[in-house]
Amino acid sequence: MNKKVLVFAGSSSKKSINKQLASFAATKLKNVTYQVADLNDYTVPVFSVDEEENGFPQNVQRFNELLDQFDGFIVSLAEHNGSYAAAFKNMFDWVSRINRKVFRDKSLLLMATSPGGRGGATVLEAATSSFPHLGAVIVSTFSLPNFYDNFKDGNIVEGEFKNKLLEAVLVFEKTV
Numbered sequence: 001m002n003k004k005v006l007v008f009a010g011s012s013s014k015k016s017i018n019k020q021l022a023s024f025a026a027t028k029l030k031n032v033t034y035q036v037a038d039l040n041d042y043t044v045p046v047f048s049v050d051e052e053e054n055g056f057p058q059n060v061q062r063f064n065e066l067l068d069q070f071d072g073f074i075v076s077l078a079e080h081n082g083s084y085a086a087a088f089k090n091m092f093d094w095v096s097r098i099n100r101k102v103f104r105d106k107s108l109l110l111m112a113t114s115p116g117g118r119g120g121a122t123v124l125e126a127a128t129s130s131f132p133h134l135g136a137v138i139v140s141t142f143s144l145p146n147f148y149d150n151f152k153d154g155n156i157v158e159g160e161f162k163n164k165l166l167e168a169v170l171v172f173e174k175t176v
Contacts, residue, residue, distance in 0.1 A: 003176045005029065006070040008037040010088030010123075011078035017147045018076035018120075021113045024154060025074050025142070028169040032176055034074070037066060039087050047093040060094040067095070072107040072176035073136075079114055079123035092134070101135030108136040109172035112143050119145035139175045140168040 007026040009019035019038070026034040042059040045051055056064075067073075078085040084092075095102050110127055112120025124143055131138060142165050144150055149158075156162040 003032045003071040004069065005032050005034040005072045005074055005176060006037055006066065007034050007074040008039065009076050009078065010039075011085045012039050012087035013078065013085075014040065016078065017113050017115070017151070018078045018111070020151065020154070021111055021144055021147070022074050022076035024151075024156065025076075025109065025111065025165060025169050028166060029173055032072075032173055035070075037063075039091060042091060043087075044091060044094055047090055047097075052097060056094065056098060060091070060098065063091060064095045064098045067099075067102065067104060070106070072109075072172065073103060074109045074111070074172070076111040076113060077120060077123045077127055079112060079120040082122040083126060084123060096134060099135075103131065103134055103136035105135045106137060107139045107172060107175040109168055110136070110138050110141045111168075113147045113151070114145065115147050117145045119143035119147075137175070140171040142168040 007022045009016045009022050011018045023036050042063045044057045044059050092102055112124045114120045120143055144161055150161055
Protein backbone atom coordinates (compact mmCIF):
# COMPACT_ATOMS: atom_id res chain seq x y z
CA MET A 1 0.00 0.00 0.00
CA ASN A 2 1.42 3.34 -1.05
CA LYS A 3 1.45 6.02 1.64
CA LYS A 4 0.07 9.46 0.79
CA VAL A 5 1.00 12.85 2.21
CA LEU A 6 -0.96 16.09 2.05
CA VAL A 7 1.16 19.19 1.49
CA PHE A 8 -0.04 22.72 2.11
CA ALA A 9 0.95 26.16 3.31
CA GLY A 10 -0.65 27.99 6.19
CA SER A 11 -1.18 30.92 3.87
CA SER A 12 -3.69 32.27 1.38
CA SER A 13 -1.11 34.17 -0.64
CA LYS A 14 -1.27 33.21 -4.30
CA LYS A 15 2.54 33.51 -4.44
CA SER A 16 3.07 31.90 -1.02
CA ILE A 17 6.71 31.33 -0.23
CA ASN A 18 5.57 28.74 2.30
CA LYS A 19 3.69 26.83 -0.40
CA GLN A 20 6.85 26.92 -2.49
CA LEU A 21 8.89 25.53 0.42
CA ALA A 22 6.35 22.82 1.30
CA SER A 23 6.07 21.76 -2.35
CA PHE A 24 9.86 21.63 -2.67
CA ALA A 25 10.09 19.45 0.45
CA ALA A 26 7.49 17.08 -1.00
CA THR A 27 9.57 16.57 -4.14
CA LYS A 28 12.26 15.05 -1.89
CA LEU A 29 9.97 12.20 -0.77
CA LYS A 30 11.17 8.95 -2.28
CA ASN A 31 8.59 6.27 -1.42
CA VAL A 32 5.54 8.36 -0.66
CA THR A 33 3.08 10.05 -3.00
CA TYR A 34 1.82 13.53 -2.24
CA GLN A 35 -0.87 16.01 -3.11
CA VAL A 36 -0.53 19.77 -2.76
CA ALA A 37 -3.59 21.62 -1.48
CA ASP A 38 -4.23 25.35 -1.53
CA LEU A 39 -6.28 27.06 1.19
CA ASN A 40 -7.64 29.38 -1.51
CA ASP A 41 -9.66 26.42 -2.79
CA TYR A 42 -11.41 26.24 0.61
CA THR A 43 -12.51 29.77 1.49
CA VAL A 44 -14.82 29.96 4.49
CA PRO A 45 -16.49 32.66 6.58
CA VAL A 46 -14.76 33.87 9.72
CA PHE A 47 -15.37 31.35 12.47
CA SER A 48 -17.64 32.26 15.36
CA VAL A 49 -20.02 30.31 17.55
CA ASP A 50 -22.85 32.33 16.03
CA GLU A 51 -21.74 31.37 12.51
CA GLU A 52 -21.39 27.72 13.57
CA GLU A 53 -25.09 27.68 14.52
CA ASN A 54 -25.75 27.88 10.76
CA GLY A 55 -23.88 24.58 10.30
CA PHE A 56 -20.49 23.80 8.85
CA PRO A 57 -19.72 25.47 5.53
CA GLN A 58 -19.24 23.08 2.62
CA ASN A 59 -15.56 24.03 2.23
CA VAL A 60 -14.89 23.22 5.88
CA GLN A 61 -16.45 19.80 5.36
CA ARG A 62 -14.44 19.30 2.15
CA PHE A 63 -11.15 20.23 3.85
CA ASN A 64 -11.94 18.02 6.83
CA GLU A 65 -12.67 15.08 4.50
CA LEU A 66 -9.44 15.79 2.62
CA LEU A 67 -7.43 15.44 5.83
CA ASP A 68 -8.92 11.96 6.34
CA GLN A 69 -7.41 10.71 3.08
CA PHE A 70 -3.72 11.03 4.01
CA ASP A 71 -1.13 9.21 6.10
CA GLY A 72 0.85 12.32 7.02
CA PHE A 73 1.22 16.03 6.40
CA ILE A 74 3.84 18.54 5.30
CA VAL A 75 2.78 22.01 6.43
CA SER A 76 4.74 25.24 6.08
CA LEU A 77 3.33 28.15 8.04
CA ALA A 78 3.32 31.80 7.10
CA GLU A 79 4.00 34.11 10.00
CA HIS A 80 1.84 37.22 10.24
CA ASN A 81 2.73 39.52 13.13
CA GLY A 82 4.27 36.63 15.04
CA SER A 83 1.32 34.27 14.63
CA TYR A 84 -0.61 32.16 12.12
CA ALA A 85 -1.95 33.67 8.93
CA ALA A 86 -5.66 34.47 9.31
CA ALA A 87 -6.83 32.07 6.57
CA PHE A 88 -4.98 29.16 8.16
CA LYS A 89 -6.13 29.91 11.70
CA ASN A 90 -9.70 30.34 10.54
CA MET A 91 -9.76 27.02 8.66
CA PHE A 92 -8.30 25.17 11.62
CA ASP A 93 -10.72 26.78 14.03
CA TRP A 94 -13.55 25.48 11.84
CA VAL A 95 -12.13 21.99 11.24
CA SER A 96 -11.34 21.48 14.93
CA ARG A 97 -15.06 21.85 15.66
CA ILE A 98 -15.75 18.79 13.48
CA ASN A 99 -12.72 16.76 14.60
CA ARG A 100 -10.55 17.99 17.46
CA LYS A 101 -7.75 15.79 16.10
CA VAL A 102 -7.28 17.94 13.02
CA PHE A 103 -4.05 16.11 12.14
CA ARG A 104 -5.57 12.67 12.92
CA ASP A 105 -2.67 11.60 15.19
CA LYS A 106 -0.47 11.32 12.10
CA SER A 107 3.07 12.39 11.31
CA LEU A 108 3.72 16.03 10.52
CA LEU A 109 6.73 17.75 9.00
CA LEU A 110 6.27 21.28 10.31
CA MET A 111 8.04 24.12 8.53
CA ALA A 112 8.09 27.86 8.10
CA THR A 113 9.92 30.41 6.04
CA SER A 114 9.92 34.18 5.84
CA PRO A 115 11.76 36.97 4.07
CA GLY A 116 13.43 37.82 7.38
CA GLY A 117 16.26 36.30 9.33
CA ARG A 118 14.12 34.37 11.83
CA GLY A 119 12.43 32.15 9.24
CA GLY A 120 9.05 32.12 10.95
CA ALA A 121 10.52 31.02 14.28
CA THR A 122 7.69 32.53 16.34
CA VAL A 123 4.90 30.78 14.44
CA LEU A 124 6.88 27.53 14.56
CA GLU A 125 7.10 27.83 18.34
CA ALA A 126 3.35 28.43 18.58
CA ALA A 127 2.57 25.46 16.32
CA THR A 128 5.00 23.17 18.12
CA SER A 129 3.19 23.98 21.33
CA SER A 130 -0.41 23.78 20.08
CA PHE A 131 -0.48 21.28 17.19
CA PRO A 132 -0.02 18.17 19.37
CA HIS A 133 -3.33 19.13 21.03
CA LEU A 134 -4.82 19.02 17.53
CA GLY A 135 -3.59 15.50 16.85
CA ALA A 136 -0.25 16.33 15.23
CA VAL A 137 2.68 14.00 15.72
CA ILE A 138 5.46 16.47 14.91
CA VAL A 139 8.35 14.28 13.81
CA SER A 140 10.57 16.98 12.37
CA THR A 141 10.71 20.73 11.87
CA PHE A 142 12.51 23.04 9.49
CA SER A 143 12.90 26.80 9.25
CA LEU A 144 14.30 28.66 6.26
CA PRO A 145 15.31 32.26 6.99
CA ASN A 146 15.76 34.93 4.34
CA PHE A 147 13.66 33.09 1.77
CA TYR A 148 14.52 35.30 -1.19
CA ASP A 149 18.25 34.87 -0.58
CA ASN A 150 18.12 31.13 0.17
CA PHE A 151 15.50 29.86 -2.31
CA LYS A 152 15.91 30.50 -6.02
CA ASP A 153 14.50 28.83 -9.13
CA GLY A 154 12.50 26.36 -7.04
CA ASN A 155 15.45 25.17 -4.97
CA ILE A 156 17.23 25.88 -1.69
CA VAL A 157 20.57 27.29 -2.77
CA GLU A 158 22.43 27.31 0.53
CA GLY A 159 23.95 23.87 1.22
CA GLU A 160 23.52 23.80 5.00
CA PHE A 161 19.82 24.64 4.79
CA LYS A 162 19.28 22.17 1.97
CA ASN A 163 20.93 19.39 3.99
CA LYS A 164 18.80 20.21 7.05
CA LEU A 165 15.64 20.08 4.95
CA LEU A 166 16.65 16.74 3.42
CA GLU A 167 17.26 15.35 6.92
CA ALA A 168 13.85 16.60 8.09
CA VAL A 169 12.13 15.02 5.07
CA LEU A 170 13.95 11.71 5.62
CA VAL A 171 12.91 11.58 9.30
CA PHE A 172 9.34 12.42 8.31
CA GLU A 173 9.16 9.85 5.52
CA LYS A 174 10.33 7.06 7.83
CA THR A 175 7.37 7.72 10.15
CA VAL A 176 4.59 7.95 7.55
